Amino acid sequence: MTASEATLGRRAAREAAKRRRARRGQAVAAVSSVVVIGGLVALVLTSPGWPNVRDTFFSWSAFKDSFPDVLSAFWLDIKMFCVIEVAVLIVGLVIALVRTSRVAALFPVRLLAAVFVDVFRGVPVILLVYLVGFGIPALELSGLPSDPIVLGGIALTLSYSAYVAEVYRSGIASIHRGQRDAALAIGLTEGQALRHVILPQAVRRVGPPLLNDFIALQKDVALVSILGVVEAFRQAQIISSSTFNYTALMGAALLYLCVTIPLARILDRWGLEGSTRS
Amino acid sequence: MNRPLPKCLAVMAAAAALGGVAGCGSTSGESATTNATASDCTPGKLQTKAPGELTVATDKPAYPPYFENNDPTNGKGFESATAYAIADQLGYARADVTWVVEPFNSSYAPGPKDFDFDVNQISITPPRQQHVDFSAPYYTANQAVVAAKGSSAASAKSLADLKEATIGVQIGTTSLDAVNSEIEPSTQPKVFNDSNDVVTALKEGQVDAVVVDLPTALYLTATQVPDATIVGQFSAPGGDQWGALLAKGSPLTACVSKAVEDLRSSGELQKIENRWMSQAADAPTLQ
Numbered sequence: 001m002t003a004s005e006a007t008l009g010r011r012a013a014r015e016a017a018k019r020r021r022a023r024r025g026q027a028v029a030a031v032s033s034v035v036v037i038g039g040l041v042a043l044v045l046t047s048p049g050w051p052n053v054r055d056t057f058f059s060w061s062a063f064k065d066s067f068p069d070v071l072s073a074f075w076l077d078i079k080m081f082c083v084i085e086v087a088v089l090i091v092g093l094v095i096a097l098v099r100t101s102r103v104a105a106l107f108p109v110r111l112l113a114a115v116f117v118d119v120f121r122g123v124p125v126i127l128l129v130y131l132v133g134f135g136i137p138a139l140e141l142s143g144l145p146s147d148p149i150v151l152g153g154i155a156l157t158l159s160y161s162a163y164v165a166e167v168y169r170s171g172i173a174s175i176h177r178g179q180r181d182a183a184l185a186i187g188l189t190e191g192q193a194l195r196h197v198i199l200p201q202a203v204r205r206v207g208p209p210l211l212n213d214f215i216a217l218q219k220d221v222a223l224v225s226i227l228g229v230v231e232a233f234r235q236a237q238i239i240s241s242s243t244f245n246y247t248a249l250m251g252a253a254l255l256y257l258c259v260t261i262p263l264a265r266i267l268d269r270w271g272l273e274g275s276t277r278s
Numbered sequence: 279m280n281r282p283l284p285k286c287l288a289v290m291a292a293a294a295a296l297g298g299v300a301g302c303g304s305t306s307g308e309s310a311t312t313n314a315t316a317s318d319c320t321p322g323k324l325q326t327k328a329p330g331e332l333t334v335a336t337d338k339p340a341y342p343p344y345f346e347n348n349d350p351t352n353g354k355g356f357e358s359a360t361a362y363a364i365a366d367q368l369g370y371a372r373a374d375v376t377w378v379v380e381p382f383n384s385s386y387a388p389g390p391k392d393f394d395f396d397v398n399q400i401s402i403t404p405p406r407q408q409h410v411d412f413s414a415p416y417y418t419a420n421q422a423v424v425a426a427k428g429s430s431a432a433s434a435k436s437l438a439d440l441k442e443a444t445i446g447v448q449i450g451t452t453s454l455d456a457v458n459s460e461i462e463p464s465t466q467p468k469v470f471n472d473s474n475d476v477v478t479a480l481k482e483g484q485v486d487a488v489v490v491d492l493p494t495a496l497y498l499t500a501t502q503v504p505d506a507t508i509v510g511q512f513s514a515p516g517g518d519q520w521g522a523l524l525a526k527g528s529p530l531t532a533c534v535s536k537a538v539e540d541l542r543s544s545g546e547l548q549k550i551e552n553r554w555m556s557q558a559a560d561a562p563t564l565q
Contacts, residue, residue: 056388137483137484227468228469246387
């Protein structure tokens with residue numbers, strides 16, 4: 001046996017041991033999954049109230065009857081989400097830029113922006129929707145919107161812009177001061193440096209937290225229902241309160257998941273790429 | 279409450295004794311029959327939540343004319359008075375009646391209930407009866423259209439005149455079904471959480487008209503929105519009958535139903551209705 005053959009043999013043995021360990025790991029994972037998940041399922045299925053819960057939350061016939069209505073109402077959620085999201089990205093960016101600017105004359109605007117963030121981030125979203133939805137029409141000023149969909153959209157935009165402004169601001173603050181100095185040194189103005197050097201890096205850096213806020217917004221669109229808007233959650237609530245069966249609400253939950261889970265996977269991927277690149 | 283099995287057995291025994299359904303967690307459409315004999319319905323025999331007490335539930339806030347001053351214990355208001363009358367029929371003194379708060383949305387949740395029966399203007403419908411028991415009906419409500427005085431909806435002479443109106447209703451009420459099947463509006467009705475929001479929406483012009491139970495409409499136009507008027511009344515499809523809500527298979531259903539029937543035949547129920555519900559006869563009927 002030559003030295004090189006011995007090395008090959010040792011390598012093969014090492015590989016085999018590694019494979020055995022991996023197989024054993026998989027087996028342990030499988031068994032523990034079956035025990036834990038199976039145990040939980042068994043616990044639920046054997047609980048004394050399960051037949052009741054099955055009939056009121058997981059009734060296939062109630063699902064079939066209610067799902068088409070809930071699905072068509074969900075289209076409104078999607079449309080609202082898309083419009084509000086764009087508005088939030090713009091308003092949030094403007095507020096972040098105001099808050100990070102250092103122009104002395106802009107002090108009052110900076111103050112207002114800070115108050116905006118404190119107030120709208122500090123008030124529960126549902127309360128904000130309620131106050132805007134019922135408060136603005138009460139002013140009876142002509143020209144103000146009175147459509148609850150628009151009013152609810154405004155309330156959500158206010159709240160989420162406050163969050164998103166802070167996300168942007170953290171992104172801008174994370175770009176090293178040297179980037180700005182270098183941009184100015186090669187002859188760019190403050191504005192150009194912001195537009196071409198700082199913002200592109202900042203926005204790329206805060207992509208995952210922004211997407212995280214989108215996911216939250218996608219669910220919170222349902223809050224507009226308290227203003228009388230019949231979107232997916234409200235449609236499901238209507239059906240469940242008229243039949244005393246909660247299955248319609250499970251259908252609505254499923255629809256929200258259909259949007260948020262793909263978004264969450266994109267987010268995971270994005271985070272992964274970010275960590276391998278830098 | 280923490281001993282589901284004995285309770286379950288008790289329900290089965292009671293259901294079997296009444297000739298009704300026997301089975302734990304059964305959701306068959308049958309409801310307990312009303313043929314209980316009077317001897318079953320005495321405080322000593324009734325399996326109430328707390329022995330010797332009758333626990334009655336309603337939502338909070340409790341609205342007039344069904345309750346007065348948001349206080350169900352004062353015996354004032356149609357449903358408070360009805361609940362005490364039922365208790366009296368069953369042999370419970372006023373002091374033996376305990377009130378608990380039960381939001382409408384959780385009143386039909388599966389699992390043990392915190393009350394013996396719930397009075398909250400709850401309409402009896404077959405789909406609902408698959409999940410809860412209802413007593414015999416104690417009231418039949420008409421629907422009423424309320425609109426701001428002088429608005430185009432206020433001048434409607436028929437249900438067809440309201441087709442173009444934006445209509446507001448409260449969630450969980452039969453009003454929405456009534457609107458969709460009888461008026462068939464071209465704009466989807468707006469559905470609010472509670473009657474306060476319905477009223478606010480009407481006041482602020484976010485809706486042209488609201489549809490509520492007639493007694494509610496009478497109360498609204500008399501006190502909360504004096505600027506509004508009752509355009510007219512119409513009957514909900516299939517009639518809108520209110521019953522006390524009980525847990526599915528409750529041993530008390532037959533007794534509460536019997537109490538309601540006795541109150542009806544003695545004229546007591548009509549007296550309570552006349553006392554607390556304004557006279558509705560003068561609201562025009564919309565076709």
